[in-house]
């Protein structure tokens with residue numbers, strides 16, 4: 064059995080980790096970190112986990128004193144970097160769900176977030192997108208779990224970009240996220256009355272996931288590019304639908320697009336490319352670690368519209384984090400993640 068700890072276990076991604084890991088046959092959660100609920104039973108605070116956590120109690124122990132082999136850090140960005148540095152010094156492995164180790168370029172991180180106190184670890188961190196970094200993840204000590212918007216975007220865009228079917232310039236990413244993407248902390252703009260029955264863009268061309276999307280796409284495609292990224296707040300609890308507009312290179316057909324997606328994803332357990340022209344729906348991935356991808360080609364106008372759907376808390380966060388752990392420890396990659404979406 065692998066002993067794991069979850070820091071930030073009372074947040075949305077932390078709770079989701081508890082839910083997923085309760086089904087894992089090779090893992091035991093020995094510490095659920097929370098300041099606000101310290102001393103209280105997990106299943107008392109979150110009754111939907113009743114009977115699933117074996118009497119586990121939230122605790123606020125110093126990370127340096129927690130006996131676990133692997134740590135999931137589900138803390139806000141900025142709170143994670145110091146903790147991760149301490150854990151790595153102790154020889155622990157970490158899957159960090161925050162943005163603190165996702166960017167390789169320290170100055171870029173500091174421009175979009177804040178001062179970095181452990182910049183020496185940026186190069187050690189492996190970007191935890193298994194579909195493109197599986198081999199590196201296998202031997203990693205620190206995995207930087209991707210952001211939710213970047214996951215849906217990169218999985219959708221990278222095959223045609225890498226294979227030179229679309230131009231790297233002029234790409235528009237129009238994404239919509241459920242409210243859990245903003246985390247569990249109370250904030251006026253995510254309250255029910257503010258969000259329900261409405262639908263609006265936010266941080267237009269200024270969202271922090273823009274540099275992450277650009278950096279990873281540049282590294283993996285070998286193309287220098289900038290994107291227009293526009294997120295929207297969707298009045299649902301979970302799910303991200305991403306619609307990407309790109310210009311096709313001359314002569315590229317629907318068949319070419321089908322071929323590259325098949326090449327990249329036919330063996331991937333969590334990516335479903337929709338055959339027959341169907342398009343994704345967040346409802347069809349809800350509660351699962353799946354990423355659904357569909358597209359439409361307009362050969363006459365040289366345009367392609369690519370659409371992806373993920374559950375932001377699963378493939379966009381905690382499910383992908385467990386997938387990364389499975390790869391790091393040689394467990395079956397689908398362990399604890401092999402569930403169908405809720406569908407409703």
Ligand SMILES: NC(=O)c1ccc[n+]([C@@H]2O[C@H](COP(=O)([O-])OP(=O)(O)OC[C@H]3O[C@@H](n4cnc5c(N)ncnc54)[C@H](OP(=O)(O)O)[C@@H]3O)[C@@H](O)[C@H]2O)c1
Pocket residue numbers: 070071072073074075076077096097098099100136137138139140142160161162209210211243244245246247248375376379380
């Ligand atoms: N929500 C998503 O869809 C999503 C997707 C991908 C990545 N992420 C990233 O994953 C991380 C966690 O996200 P989340 O949505 O789960 O956030 P969240 O709901 O706000 O939960 C974060 C938890 O961390 C603890 N915490 C907050 N500030 C802390 C501090 N300074 N020191 C120690 N603990 C602190 C809090 O628990 P206590 O107050 O009980 O200690 C809180 O419950 C973030 O970095 C986020 O950007 C989120």
